[in-house]
Amino acid sequence: MASSALTAVRVVRVNATLSLGVALLVVILASLALGSNPISPAQVVQALVDPTNDPDGVVWGSRVPRTLLGLLVGFCLGVAGVVMQGQTGNPLADPGLFGVSSGASLAVVLGAFVLGHNSMSAALFLAMIGALVASVGVFAIATLSRDLANPVPLAIAGTAVSALLNAVISFLVLTNQSSLEAYRVWVVGSLSGRGLDGLPPALLVAAVGLALALVNARSLNSLTLGTELAQGLGETLWRARLVGLAAITLTTASAVALAGPIGFIGLTAPHIARAIVGGNHFRLLPASGLIGAITLLGCDVVGRVIGGQAEVPVGVVLAVLGGVAFVAIVRRTKLAAL
Amino acid sequence: MTHSVLTAALAAEAATLGYDDHVVFSGLDLHIEPGTVTTLIGANGCGKSTLLKAFGRLLTPSAGSIRLEGTPLRRLSARAVARRLAILPQKPLTPGATTVRDLVMRGRHPHQRLLRPWTAEDAAKVEAAIDATGMTELADRDVGSLSGGQLQRAWIALVLAQDAPTILLDEPTTFLDLSHQLEVLRLVRTINARHGSTIVMVLHDLSLAARYSDRLVVLHQGRVLADGEPWQVITPEVLATAFGLDALVIADPASGRPLVVPLEPTGAHEGAARAPAAAVGGPARPDGASDAGRPGTEPSRGLPLRVGYPS
Numbered sequence: 001m002a003s004s005a006l007t008a009v010r011v012v013r014v015n016a017t018l019s020l021g022v023a024l025l026v027v028i029l030a031s032l033a034l035g036s037n038p039i040s041p042a043q044v045v046q047a048l049v050d051p052t053n054d055p056d057g058v059v060w061g062s063r064v065p066r067t068l069l070g071l072l073v074g075f076c077l078g079v080a081g082v083v084m085q086g087q088t089g090n091p092l093a094d095p096g097l098f099g100v101s102s103g104a105s106l107a108v109v110l111g112a113f114v115l116g117h118n119s120m121s122a123a124l125f126l127a128m129i130g131a132l133v134a135s136v137g138v139f140a141i142a143t144l145s146r147d148l149a150n151p152v153p154l155a156i157a158g159t160a161v162s163a164l165l166n167a168v169i170s171f172l173v174l175t176n177q178s179s180l181e182a183y184r185v186w187v188v189g190s191l192s193g194r195g196l197d198g199l200p201p202a203l204l205v206a207a208v209g210l211a212l213a214l215v216n217a218r219s220l221n222s223l224t225l226g227t228e229l230a231q232g233l234g235e236t237l238w239r240a241r242l243v244g245l246a247a248i249t250l251t252t253a254s255a256v257a258l259a260g261p262i263g264f265i266g267l268t269a270p271h272i273a274r275a276i277v278g279g280n281h282f283r284l285l286p287a288s289g290l291i292g293a294i295t296l297l298g299c300d301v302v303g304r305v306i307g308g309q310a311e312v313p314v315g316v317v318l319a320v321l322g323g324v325a326f327v328a329i330v331r332r333t334k335l336a337a338l
Numbered sequence: 339m340t341h342s343v344l345t346a347a348l349a350a351e352a353a354t355l356g357y358d359d360h361v362v363f364s365g366l367d368l369h370i371e372p373g374t375v376t377t378l379i380g381a382n383g384c385g386k387s388t389l390l391k392a393f394g395r396l397l398t399p400s401a402g403s404i405r406l407e408g409t410p411l412r413r414l415s416a417r418a419v420a421r422r423l424a425i426l427p428q429k430p431l432t433p434g435a436t437t438v439r440d441l442v443m444r445g446r447h448p449h450q451r452l453l454r455p456w457t458a459e460d461a462a463k464v465e466a467a468i469d470a471t472g473m474t475e476l477a478d479r480d481v482g483s484l485s486g487g488q489l490q491r492a493w494i495a496l497v498l499a500q501d502a503p504t505i506l507l508d509e510p511t512t513f514l515d516l517s518h519q520l521e522v523l524r525l526v527r528t529i530n531a532r533h534g535s536t537i538v539m540v541l542h543d544l545s546l547a548a549r550y551s552d553r554l555v556v557l558h559q560g561r562v563l564a565d566g567e568p569w570q571v572i573t574p575e576v577l578a579t580a581f582g583l584d585a586l587v588i589a590d591p592a593s594g595r596p597l598v599v600p601l602e603p604t605g606a607h608e609g610a611a612r613a614p615a616a617a618v619g620g621p622a623r624p625d626g627a628s629d630a631g632r633p634g635t636e637p638s639r640g641l642p643l644r645v646g647y648p649s
Contacts, residue, residue, distance in 0.1 A: 218447060218452075221447070222444055222447050225433060226429070226431040228425070228427035229430045229431075232426070234415075234416045234418075234419065234421070234447055234448035235416060235447070236416045275435065278435045278436060279433045279436040279440065280436065280440050
């Protein structure tokens, strides 16, 4: 009886991994094939195998980079969401909680205010700097409470800093035309037209962040048992917090810099992943990353298809479809708490 | 003195313990002998949990020191402590979407390294812990679906998987019905007998504490009020001082250990509570037999039925 239950669990896990893999493949293929200039899957495969056989250079010129970008951003947000929820013990915590998105947005708006105009790669660079500065500022303020082991001062500091930064953004946007233009383009998360010259540094930052998240997995497993039991299991709290915060900041900063502030994924991907693979962070982190990547890329494809020539930014699609999907999930299954 | 500090499993040496500006213990000395089951008892707020936290390195003494197997805790890393001492706090958080086995696996935390994968030894310890706590049938169940008693056994399995010679349990029987309280305490005795583990726990039920402990330590107003074997410690005087409780102490007919029978705080019982001889001969005996007090009625210890005094 016990062994059959065990087999059942394994079968469910294998099926889950398998279906995630299939979903990922489908979404990648769709992302390569679909768009304002549709290409058949056969042509996509041909172009992938033989780059000289690429119709108008669409596959290698725009679809492949855009697909990779979507996968990276979605993966980062899914992972950041798991770390954030595990660290704060709050199932509603979003990776933007530590002021990362506001910091990035303010930097972009400030850049436009000072320079008059932002190129996309300048915006990427500014967003990265802004995200990092804002989260370091949040940590510094939270450290004043002398209790880094406690996530509450961090969350409060993050909320306060975000509110302040948003006020400054509003002021700049409302008083300065070029800031408004820059903000208008920036604030809707999108995978299209983002400069790819800035990709290598963002990739590096993302890689470091993802590695730190993996390092943090064992600590997250014990932190979710409560801080006292975590300490009893030999966890050094401040170190576990610091690694987790660095992971959140670096992954979110690179995602925000590459695609603008994209909500929803960091909040929901962890819940879906938890329902599929369970609460062990060694499985939860990659699963949530994959679900984030699939969701972001899938919504981007939908935005390309429904918009025709003027495509709908992925941020808008996510807000609409994602919201509906989440309500459906909540209604159908009792989502696991942390 | 120095000798016992070094051989004790745990020792508080002139330890001052407290929170911020509130001192709970100052200059506390207490040794826990290896391989014994010791229970800390006392009224709410007497500092039982504070002392247990200090033993478990969750609270640093502001003066004096706590030694684990002779080494001051402050000289040991969190990991080094966790390999020698496991602590189960009063209210651990139950993680979501986690099976019992997954939960117990987390007990191996202090034995794992960043680049060292899950080993056969880890797996063996986890299965042994699940088996020892009788959780084999439930190993693949979600911890969220367990009853209170099953969940408590799962937590104890996690602590067992940690494979530490000293185990601290903070109120392991809270929220459990009587039969599950007994189940947990029998499990504690089994662990102690099978692995020679040193166990220090906090309990509220005095009779159960007396029944399942080798030694009781009564804490009151920042000091050790009484300390010793159950019969030495559970006396009307100690109960009156530590808990403000008027009570009879009789022999538990099943175990021979002291059994606390609280009295209603009316003047009528004043005399009885202060007169041990009258109390033990009274109607508290379930069978109403008149042979109360004879050595033969206490099978396990052979102690005369008496009211003890701290020695």
